[in-house]
Amino acid sequence: xxxxxxxxxxxxxxxxxxxxxxxxxxxxxxxxxxxxxxxxxxxxxxxxxxxxxxxxxxxxxxxxxxxxxxxxxxxxxxxxxxxxxxxxxxxxxxxxxxxxxxxxxxxxxxxxxxxxxxxxxxxxxxxxxxxxxxxxxxxxxxxxxxxxxxxxxxxxxxxxxxxxxxxxxxxxxxxxxxxxxxxxxxxxxxxxxxxxxxxxxxxxxxxxxxxxxxxxxxxxxxxxxxxxxxxxxxxxxxxxxxxxxxxxxxxxxxxxxxxxxxx
Amino acid sequence: xxxxxxxxxxxxxxxxxxxxxxxxxxxxxxxxxxxxxxxxxxxxxxxxxxxxxxxxxxxxxxxxxxxxxxxxxxxxxxxxxxxxxxxxxxxxxxxxxxxxxxxxxxxxxxxxxxxxxxxxxxxxxxxxxxxxxxxxxxxxxxxxxxxxxxxxxxxxxxxxxxxxxxxxxxxxxxxxxxxxxxxxxxxxxxxxxxxxxxxxxxxxxxxx
Numbered sequence: 001x002x003x004x005x006x007x008x009x010x011x012x013x014x015x016x017x018x019x020x021x022x023x024x025x026x027x028x029x030x031x032x033x034x035x036x037x038x039x040x041x042x043x044x045x046x047x048x049x050x051x052x053x054x055x056x057x058x059x060x061x062x063x064x065x066x067x068x069x070x071x072x073x074x075x076x077x078x079x080x081x082x083x084x085x086x087x088x089x090x091x092x093x094x095x096x097x098x099x100x101x102x103x104x105x106x107x108x109x110x111x112x113x114x115x116x117x118x119x120x121x122x123x124x125x126x127x128x129x130x131x132x133x134x135x136x137x138x139x140x141x142x143x144x145x146x147x148x149x150x151x152x153x154x155x156x157x158x159x160x161x162x163x164x165x166x167x168x169x170x171x172x173x174x175x176x177x178x179x180x181x182x183x184x185x186x187x188x189x190x191x192x193x194x195x196x197x198x199x200x201x202x203x204x205x206x207x208x209x210x211x212x213x214x215x216x217x218x219x220x221x222x223x224x225x226x227x228x229x230x231x232x233x234x235x236x237x238x239x240x241x242x243x244x245x246x247x248x249x250x251x252x253x254x255x256x257x258x259x260x261x262x263x
Numbered sequence: 264x265x266x267x268x269x270x271x272x273x274x275x276x277x278x279x280x281x282x283x284x285x286x287x288x289x290x291x292x293x294x295x296x297x298x299x300x301x302x303x304x305x306x307x308x309x310x311x312x313x314x315x316x317x318x319x320x321x322x323x324x325x326x327x328x329x330x331x332x333x334x335x336x337x338x339x340x341x342x343x344x345x346x347x348x349x350x351x352x353x354x355x356x357x358x359x360x361x362x363x364x365x366x367x368x369x370x371x372x373x374x375x376x377x378x379x380x381x382x383x384x385x386x387x388x389x390x391x392x393x394x395x396x397x398x399x400x401x402x403x404x405x406x407x408x409x410x411x412x413x414x415x416x417x418x419x420x421x422x423x424x425x426x427x428x429x430x431x432x433x434x435x436x437x438x439x440x441x442x443x444x445x446x447x448x449x450x451x452x453x454x455x456x457x458x459x460x461x462x463x464x465x466x467x468x469x470x471x
Contacts, residue, residue, distance in 0.1 A: 155408060
């Protein structure tokens with residue numbers, strides 16, 4: 001039985017390498033999961049999908065009415081599935097009580113409303129492969145209609161689906177240029193709250209050079225303010241929260257609050 | 264740059280190997296809680312053998328290991344043949360030109376996601392280059408599903424050998440890549456390297 005599933009996976013991977021556009025790719029996945037007993041799917045980068053950035057994708061056969069309703073209510077800000085995927089790497093079933101127990105009233109309400117659009121039971125695979133957005137692929141089915149082994153095959157295919165889609169959407173996603181080392185150093189200090197003057201003294205460069213670097217950073221991220229630049233840099237992982245929080249001047253041991261037991 | 268360590272030059276890399284085993288302990292035992300053997304803070308198992316080849320990416324300035332991977336000949340017992348053979352639907356691929364990659368490990372001090380991704384993509388280039396140089400035609404891996412997406416993103420044409428299974432909460436599967444000059448070019452391009460840019464230390468070719 002599971003041998004048959006593997007044939008379907010191989011077939012999907014082989015075919016997906018041949019398709020020439022996203023519509024064909026979505027149709028291929030739709031066809032494949034229907035054979036396995038699923039009714040709907042959605043494969044998406046976690047962004048406001050009605051305002052899709054260049055390096056994000058959305059492939060789905062969800063009822064459009066649900067999509068519009070979801071958007072109108074701004075559910076993407078509080079969607080339980082997207083929200084869970086941000087901090088989780090393992091798949092989950094929507095009816096799993098241990099997952100449902102974690103959801104608050106508003107999130108539970110979104111799931112209940114979805115079930116009125118025939119999106120009641122499903123299986124979601126979080127995907128974290130990029131430098132930016134988290135993503136996921138969910139399939140929807142009638143409770144008990146899909147074999148757990150089939151879900152494993154779907155989990156495997158979902159990763160290929162998302163990566164193929166992203167590659168098709170933009171071939172340059174990995175060629176996103178990083179800011180220069182000097183620019184990053186400046187931005188880290190700005191994130192720590194340092195003034196241009198302070199940055200210039202620390203790096204041993206003139207204040208004008210610091211301003212020059214900052215301007216280049218704003219340009220780089222295509223944003224208008226320093227706060228926006230810091231947020232972008234954290235999002236893309238160009239600076240990390242640890243760099244900004246840890247690289248404070250060292251305090252004397254007795255002031256720092258850490259516990260050190262002398263031997 | 265990436266160093267190749269095998270039985271011929273192992274003696275001059277004892278400190279590096281020890282550092283690598285300690286990083287493996289920190290990542291696989293302390294962080295990921297894998298049930299592995301550990302002696303004197305060093306994670307070493309039955310597949311760290313005389314035939315094993317290690318690729319180790321060492322930061323030129325600090326001398327610290329940024330990432331490492333273990334490569335074993337598939338003609339001898341290896342992870343996929345001994346422990347995970349149920350993951351392959353049509354048998355474990357073995358042969359003199361097939362090697363298995365395992366224990367990919369990044370420096371646990373790398374905290375930002377982009378640094379970790381970069382270390383991994385860099386190592387992927389190293390593995391491809393090493394394979395082309397040796398004339399291998401296939402590399403096999405047992406990897407978990409979250410890692411699969413990263414391999415695909417790096418430009419690897421990695422394909423499954425069977426349906427993954429749950430082992431310790433994470434779905435784990437058997438995968439392989441075919442080694443071609445074209446793929447080496449692809450992963451280099453994805454990394455922002457020029458198509459012919461080697462990232463292996465110059466004496467790498469002598470050692471191998």
